Amino acid sequence: MEFRKVLVANRGEIAVRIIRALHQMNVEAVAIYSEADRDALHVRLADQAVCVGPAPSTQSYLNTPNIISAALLTGVDAIHPGYGYLSERADFSEICESHGIVFIGPPAAAIQQMGDKAQARAFMRQAGVPVLPGSEGPVSSERQALKVAGEIGYPVLVKASAGGGGRGMRAAATPEELQRVLQPARNEAEAAFGSADVYLERLITRPRHVEIQVLADRHGHAVHLGERECSLQRRHQKVVEESPSPAVSPELRARMGEAALRGVQACGYVNAGTVEFLLDEQGNFYFLEMNTRIQVEHPVTEEVTGLDLVREQIRIAEGEPLGYDQAGVVIRGHAIECRLNAEDPSRNFMPSPGLIRRYHVPGGPGVRVDSAAFAGYVVPPYYDSMFGKLIVRDRDRAGAIARMSEALDELEVEGLATNIALLRAIVRDPVFQAGTLSTDFIEERILKPAQLQGRR
Template identity: 55%
Template structure:
């Protein structure tokens, strides 16, 4: 007798769309759930049915077990797929499904409980003979005991949240003086993210790679591994680039790591998809870090080189079937690389971004796959993870996959919110990545903050192109309104055209751009000390057809009021015409007015009215898209007003704290 015919997907975004796709391929009916923020989201439209589960914050919708169980019952779903994130590694959710007579498409609750706590998981892996990093795993250690153990282990070391993952509650401590603050901040972040402030310590393995092994097990005692993925390119301990196979793993090492992973899965009575994550030292030693008891974000690269559908395997195992292949039948071919496209600002501390998605254009090409759950015109909400899509490229070898991925990113257009596309291209084109000789310190070693800021600022050529496009577009509009065709653009009775001076504002500040029309299409454009011979051949369907010094090119563009969004392939820039904007009063170094940099929730308020503060003092701690941000005083002075309280939701640019700068009377 079949165990289920209808599957509820207890998630959102690209993973919900991806799970629904395979369910339909296998003939299962699908049910989506959605919060108020996701009422018209693509995953809702992709499913056969959709059930509302409450307000936008995840804690009031996607993380409420009773609402998900009720949605399954109301829709007649017999099984629940948790996706990843949210409740996918929540033992209470797995148990609740079982108690409600629903099939949980994942491992047993007991395995989730065991592997969900890093301390318990490590002890169990040691007992199973799995190599582990030296550290300290006491259950009730306070900060004083942890500090003493840290001194014993030696520095550098890692502070880790015992529960959860994703880089939250994790700190690298290089010297004893940093440990106290690292323990405090890690415990606070872990408590907020996972409901547990329990911490463990581990010796930091320097210059290591992050290599994980995909395992699968069924209820009949069979278990296999599907090879490794290299996830070493990370920011804030969160992966942004993944590939398979790893450039650092030989066939012999793959077999050894795979055997260890299968042994570990069998030792805990595992079932379904799971991933054992290891640190791979430069000398070839590998150490267990944690086990993720769910499908991984990066599973598409494994699918690409094995030719398998891992969600299909999950569904078949949950239906009681045996694994489709034995270990001897598993094979690997080619190479695949995935990048995570996130709504974040890498040049501003990777701050999450929320806002209206004005343009969303996807590339196509041989070996290219894009998993996403967004649509043009929707709002990117501040309540969930910043990842919006995954771009995957497959090739016969690593270099072909890398080139295809670079070209796919060049063709991907996102306007309205800042993304990490520019950073991803920088990583993929960097010499250390191209050679495969990189480790988990890649971002710190090769992507300096100052370099990121330069990457995200439009250069003189982009400013010249933006100025010409703004002027030419306006000239075309005026010609059409006058009933004239495009041949009359830049025509005048005086013969020689007068120069046009524009003031353009962008991320890099304001720039003076001087355009001298030469013909209907051509302009001589000056930006600073640079001069460009530039022609605008066409502005249609969001594509700007241009040439610079006779070399033809194309760029995506979007005009939104006085702002032009422009992407010539390397990343989006927003350039605003402020030529006629009234001049503003210079304000000096700091305003004393602390505003929210993004939508989020207030975790901590340290500022008190009447308190004297200095620049750099933490006044408010904000949580947005699962990350914490410390908001600090920008001037020395006295706190005049505090407009927020702990737990409150705030909008981007909302005024949180007002300071009276030193030497100025209170307002």
């Protein structure tokens, strides 16, 4: 079926991104908004907009009855959930379908299969995808946790079964440390995801975080679009991403892509998804988790493949075949993305909501800004601090780094604290420029030196 009208069940830059894609496809866009977002850019750009509740997300962007009511009221054909919020909720997908509304994402069964991280590990192992040694499902007691850790070897990670993003995650290098962190991890998992279930896996020291973008249609066709390097993180939240990874050879890319597709096809996956891996210093890769939605960092893949991933999501949901095979996916050039956050690195990255008085974005060849911000926009205190993304592309990694450095110098955001100075420090760091990355990079190379200088 060809969509006439689609509701965007999200806010911020991803809502703007989806609305633009819909308009380019001659599809009407319906926005939802909270009372705090009444004047937001996604509301201004949409053809229709419906207020779904007060500022707190639980009363608006997570308010399923109000969102479904808005969809029925406006007569949409489909709902695009973006990322976060309801995008990985199998029950929301089922509710959409029960009301005759297409959910632009994977089937509920696939969301459910991959949503439980412990269950996803077991499934991927059965599909022949490399998986880190760990517990077979959640650990039910301290005794079981100590037994499993003794078998797989320390150090270990305690991880929430029902979610990611670093919440419910604790490292333990000894049995005593494991005993100390197990209950706090359970408590945090319960608070974040509504489930206290945790599982264990072996901790790799100084790993890279490399993920594979996949697309699968309803006709049995699936492709991968290469990898993204997502190692630059702070507290398990990504800060800078790039494609391709400086650590991945064409041969390794093919092996990782084939492994990702094995898992995708085994669970009957449809639409866009991301299979995340840890890559060790010896070039071995292990399944981490699967995100059953569009990713924040999808633009770098778009820049090196020439594919519009949001448009591909919509086409697939309409029932269209991909129209190309793996040989038709060609990686050209190099792309880097920096996440722009309203936060104060000098105050332990405290969120910095408030009025943006001045907003000047860079331009020129190979420069792209995905953002919901503008001069006069008030960043609300109720939501994630990210207000945009700066993306650059060039022929090679050195060129992309130079272009990003220049673009960050041109970027001006006045009125609130941002992480722009931190991003400049990252892209100008010689170790980053050499491509010698790990998930410890920001802590070791950027934050600790800055803290030491601050004490002098």
